[in-house]
Amino acid sequence: MPARFELHGIAFSGPTYKVGLMLSLAGEPFDYVHVNMMAGEHKQPPHLSKQRYGQVPLLIDRNNGRHLCQSAAILEYLADTLGKFGGATLDERLQVREWLYWDFDRLASQVYRCRTIKLGIRPAPQEVYDAHAAGGDAALKVLDQHLVGRDWIVGESATIADIDIYGVTGYAEEGGFDLAAYPNIQAWMKRVEALPGFAATKALLPMESRAAA
Numbered sequence: 001m002p003a004r005f006e007l008h009g010i011a012f013s014g015p016t017y018k019v020g021l022m023l024s025l026a027g028e029p030f031d032y033v034h035v036n037m038m039a040g041e042h043k044q045p046p047h048l049s050k051q052r053y054g055q056v057p058l059l060i061d062r063n064n065g066r067h068l069c070q071s072a073a074i075l076e077y078l079a080d081t082l083g084k085f086g087g088a089t090l091d092e093r094l095q096v097r098e099w100l101y102w103d104f105d106r107l108a109s110q111v112y113r114c115r116t117i118k119l120g121i122r123p124a125p126q127e128v129y130d131a132h133a134a135g136g137d138a139a140l141k142v143l144d145q146h147l148v149g150r151d152w153i154v155g156e157s158a159t160i161a162d163i164d165i166y167g168v169t170g171y172a173e174e175g176g177f178d179l180a181a182y183p184n185i186q187a188w189m190k191r192v193e194a195l196p197g198f199a200a201t202k203a204l205l206p207m208e209s210r211a212a213a
């Protein structure tokens, strides 16, 4: 039987990793479709007809034909539909959502930009890097403080807030951030990495398409 989910993305994409990690932690095998962004495939009609923003990730749910965009929205969909990692109560779900919005507003936008500059994917002048690095450090400080005395970002067990934000902090060092300055984040990342089904980027997102095992 084919896998229920089909994930379209590219190996270097943090947002794609967030979705792959969620599927892996939820024990859901998925077919993976490599989108050759270097060749501009994400801006061509076959991809645009499925992903209106011309971005990755894209998730297709074959059970109902849904095409889902935006990693945070996809994580919420998967939490709802699989009944996993969504938060135990309404208040937890509201807090989870708050962290998802905060992430792309304050953390991911800065960390990912630093990473693309450092890796030479989108070069920029040093002062541009420095401005994003300062923003990223300010956000990492907020997260580190929040994690004092907590195992998880929201509630007593892992939620999509942890999965979403791990999909950023996991790339912070490539962006030039020194995580040793954030001991609570480092300890929390180890807890995420110890979850059953955890897998690193390379294991989840190959450089070619792959059918579910």
Ligand SMILES: N[C@@H](CCC(=O)N[C@@H](CS)C(=O)NCC(=O)O)C(=O)O
Pocket (backbone or CB within 6 Å): 012, 013, 014, 015, 016, 042, 054, 055, 056, 057, 069, 070, 071, 072, 104
């Ligand atoms: N907010 C989006 C961001 C997605 C995103 O920026 N994807 C990048 C790859 S990591 C992309 O497709 N960039 C091409 C473009 O924006 O034109 C999400 O979380 O899914």
